[in-house]
Amino acid sequence: DSGVTQTPKHLITATGQRVTLRCSPRSGDLSVYWYQQSLDQGLQFLIQYYNGEERAKGNILERFSAQQFPDLHSELNLSSLELGDSALYFCASSVAPDANTGELFFGEGSRLTVL
Amino acid sequence: GENVEQHPSTLSVQEGDSAVIKCTYSDSASNYFPWYKQELGKRPQLIIDIRSNVGEKKDQRIAVTLNKTAKHFSLHITETQPEDSAVYFCAALRSGATNKLIFGTGTLLAVQP
Numbered sequence: 001d002s003g004v005t006q007t008p009k010h011l012i013t014a015t016g017q018r019v020t021l022r023c024s025p026r027s028g029d030l031s032v033y034w035y036q037q038s039l040d041q042g043l044q045f046l047i048q049y050y051n052g053e054e055r056a057k058g059n060i061l062e063r064f065s066a067q068q069f070p071d072l073h074s075e076l077n078l079s080s081l082e083l084g085d086s087a088l089y090f091c092a093s094s095v096a097p098d099a100n101t102g103e104l105f106f107g108e109g110s111r112l113t114v115l
Numbered sequence: 116g117e118n119v120e121q122h123p124s125t126l127s128v129q130e131g132d133s134a135v136i137k138c139t140y141s142d143s144a145s146n147y148f149p150w151y152k153q154e155l156g157k158r159p160q161l162i163i164d165i166r167s168n169v170g171e172k173k174d175q176r177i178a179v180t181l182n183k184t185a186k187h188f189s190l191h192i193t194e195t196q197p198e199d200s201a202v203y204f205c206a207a208l209r210s211g212a213t214n215k216l217i218f219g220t221g222t223l224l225a226v227q228p
Contacts, residue, residue: 002158002160033216035218040220041220042121042204042218042219042220042221043159043204043206043218043221044218045215045216045217045218048214048215055214056214056215058215058217090158090159097214098210098214099147099208099210099214099215099216100146100147100166100208100210100216103149103160103161104161104216106158106159106160107158108157108158109158
């Protein structure tokens, strides 16, 4: 158990819908990262927050948004869903603002299926 | 932006043999290179990392080498065991302004008993 909690574990929805994925980082970790894992794309970096502020941005679509709340949990909002958004969405956390200061602790992921 | 290429995409070895996975990166300023292992249906976990001021790092049966001139780094697993079977991801990061940890596309390693 990494200490990172993601909900829901599985989610099935239809095209055009909106979903929210939730992540609680390890106790004491201030950084939260979101990654998308699809079969042919590996782990794609979406966005990182540190202590409530956006720290780094990757290939996150405009239809997607995220935020980190004062209690440090984070939410990833996916809207106007398309079939291609079906993937496993990982949240990871670390204590430091920079990803080179140690391990990123990944959650178990949220598997999104868009029908 | 940073791009990380990883080869091979699949690798099958006999138990006891060695396995080598190679990655190349595009940003010459990258200075941190971790490797993550993802077992089937599980989350990625860090197994080893190397920084740009070091050419090689070893931890028991796994080692990582870094060639900054050629911009490539490799994971070496010796005396492979069935429990080494997993997907391995390399990653690269240039700390500072971008702070984006970019992963390769992964290598599925199958160790045949």
